[in-house]
Amino acid sequence: MAERHIRAIKETGNMVVAAMDPFDVMGRMDSYFPEAEFFTSEDELAAFLQKCKEENNPVDYVSICSPNHLHIKHIELALTNGCNVICEKPLVIDTTDLDKIKKLEEATDRKVYTVLQLRYHPAILKLKEEIETSGKEFFDVELTYITSRGKWYRKSWKGDPEKSGGIAANIGIHFFDMLTWIFGKVIKNETNHSGPQKAAGKLILEKATVNWFLSINASDLPELAVKENKRTWRSIRVDGKEIEFSDGFTDLHTETYRQILTGFGFGVEDARESIRLTERIRRGNV
Numbered sequence: 001m002a003e004r005h006i007r008a009i010k011e012t013g014n015m016v017v018a019a020m021d022p023f024d025v026m027g028r029m030d031s032y033f034p035e036a037e038f039f040t041s042e043d044e045l046a047a048f049l050q051k052c053k054e055e056n057n058p059v060d061y062v063s064i065c066s067p068n069h070l071h072i073k074h075i076e077l078a079l080t081n082g083c084n085v086i087c088e089k090p091l092v093i094d095t096t097d098l099d100k101i102k103k104l105e106e107a108t109d110r111k112v113y114t115v116l117q118l119r120y121h122p123a124i125l126k127l128k129e130e131i132e133t134s135g136k137e138f139f140d141v142e143l144t145y146i147t148s149r150g151k152w153y154r155k156s157w158k159g160d161p162e163k164s165g166g167i168a169a170n171i172g173i174h175f176f177d178m179l180t181w182i183f184g185k186v187i188k189n190e191t192n193h194s195g196p197q198k199a200a201g202k203l204i205l206e207k208a209t210v211n212w213f214l215s216i217n218a219s220d221l222p223e224l225a226v227k228e229n230k231r232t233w234r235s236i237r238v239d240g241k242e243i244e245f246s247d248g249f250t251d252l253h254t255e256t257y258r259q260i261l262t263g264f265g266f267g268v269e270d271a272r273e274s275i276r277l278t279e280r281i282r283r284g285n286v
Contacts, residue, residue: 049081093165117252
């Protein structure tokens with residue numbers, strides 16, 4: 001269970017009534033919600049949600065931070081027990097599951113929200129406004145995102161493309177969402193490389209050409225990052241101008257929760273374009 005979600009729930013004045021995680025060393029809960037019920041299996045959680053529903057006191061939201069390939073299963077568990085959903089990125093890794101979620105929403109009269117926190121980043125909001133008011137019709141964009149990972153990564157579920165969605169979905173989904181949110185839908189996708197540690201390609205969007213590179217290999221870090229002992233490097237250049245957004249990430253999950261809980265979150269259709277793209281990258285489709 002991700003601490004940034006626990007903290008966001010606390011900071012928005014809400015309460016965790018129960019948590020489920022197969023990892024049972026969860027002392028971090030004591031700093032936030034020490035009285036919360038805790039389970040290590042889905043069956044225990046399902047029984048708790050069902051009991052709450054039968055007592056006419058259903059849990060309002062289930063926050064899902066589980067491995068990517070389990071999202072659809074846990075979304076279904078929440079919806080069928082009368083709960084709304086807040087789900088980490090990517091919402092799902094296959095587009096067919098998006099349609100399944102929409103049917104479940106209709107059948108249960110509940111709503112699924114996803115975490116697209118870059119849409120709340122001040123620098124990204126400023127960039128979107130500048131693009132919309134520039135009077136220019138087309139842009140050249142370069143995206144580079146390198147976030148170093150150790151040997152554990154490839155042995156975990158994150159290293160299995162069928163579970164994580166691959167590099168593009170697991171570390172790139174927020175950036176692809178941000179780019180398509182600002183520059184429009186994908187017209188053409190050219191994937192030049194898609195491997196276990198890095199991926200690269202070129203996109204033609206409605207308003208931009210995007211050359212992108214994603215990596216978890218520390219050897220890809222630029223010299224400047226190495227000199228500054230940084231393990232992560234983010235760079236977005238629009239028409240040759242660097243967009244500085246290294247800071248401002250601290251409170252994005254809290255803002256995400258605040259927007260969702262006041263009825264302004266992002267749902268299934270908001271996530272569709274980036275999920276469709278990362279699926280095509282993973283499958284090798286253009």
